[in-house]
Amino acid sequence: MRLFLPVFPFLALLGGAGLESLIRRIQRWTARSRRFHDLEILRVGHLLTAGAALAILAEGVTALVLYHPFYLSYFNPLVGGLEGAERRGFETTYWGEALNEEVIETLNGLPDRPDGAPPSIRPLALHGLNLAHLQEWGLLRADLRFDAEPPYDYHLLLMRRGFFNRPERALADTRAFPIERRWLKFGVPMIALYRTGEAFERFWPTMPPNPPVGQE
Structure with a gap:
């Protein structure tokens, strides 16, 4: 993971740009349909941002609890967690942290x-x-x-x-x-x-x- 740390700020920028683009698309759609006001769209954007942040935070906190004490063996749900990583041939432990x-x-x-x-x-x-x-x-x-x-x-x-x-x-x-x-x-x-x-x-x-x- 440490090798990817320099990339995270740029991923955050891309994520922010993507979220803004999504909100603008929703705004254009609602403007045509006249179903919502801009203020309501802004609230939706805030809710999406807060929901995404809470989901990411909750997944991280849950992983800390579940993976104890093998924290470096964490794999995110996109690959099926630790079991999915093993099935795909990834190294499930490597830095000697299992020597606990x-x-x-x-x-x-x-x-x-x-x-x-x-x-x-x-x-x-x-x-x-x-x-x-x-x-x-x-x-x-x-x-x-x-x-x-x-x-x-x-x-x-x-x-x-x-x-x-x-x-x-x-x-x-x-x-x-x-x-x-x-x-x-x-x-x-x-x-x-x-x-x-x-x-x-x-x-x-x-x-x-x-x-x-x-x-x-």
């Missing part, structure tokens, strides 16, 4: 390995620095290992389809590995924690390569 308090709490509660070592976790479609910073800030267990050598006990997969390769698709597109926990919004997966282990390192190389861009 609930995910952190789940990671902090993971049990140690049978030998007493802390669990190893490999983030996928998610930059490992996000997790490292959370450890530095004391929000995430300092003993969790995100930079260990494979095999990993768990994989934490952000559902950012544009970053998917064979390892990511081996988890998201198959049911080969159990899901420890998955976070959804309106039925759309945002992020998921999988129990993987050594079997995953043997499985994901068998996945076919990504299709060429445009042929997904």
